[in-house]
Amino acid sequence: MDAPNFPTDLVQAQRDLNATYDALAAPHQHGNTTLRRHLLLLSARIWWHPFWNTRRTGRPADRTELRRQARGDRRAARAA
Template sequence: MTANSNKRSSTVWTPPTSPDDLVQTQAAWNATYNALAVPQRRDTEAFRRRLLRLSVRLWWHPYWNTARSVPAARTGLRQLARTRGAARAA
């Protein structure tokens, strides 16, 4: 066991095949979720429908049939999409 073994890794997960469509879908899901979270928004129905469609695309993407550790890969995907989204906003 190393001295840093219990610390979080600062590296970002990258899938071996780099499914860009999956990362883009996760980024779109994040943006839609954030738009839906705006208080006193009136057009929530369209955002809810979009969030549901994106959730289905994320859940049933063919990549998950080949991923070794699906829970870790899903977490890594969310982190990667957030990182790329923050980089684009900067």
């Protein structure tokens, strides 16, 4: 299966979501409410991105691939 070609704004939103999640997981972090709100905003932005309307429904593997590409994890994509 070929990896989808994700739009750059979608990959960047996933990267931002990952960074926000990591910041929220840090111990003794101030501003948790702001981080949580940002996390919800990014989650909605990714979930409702117009790109998903161009794909067949029921493809959770595409969302997994988005997370892999946002992390820069190419080994996992090649092994599949």
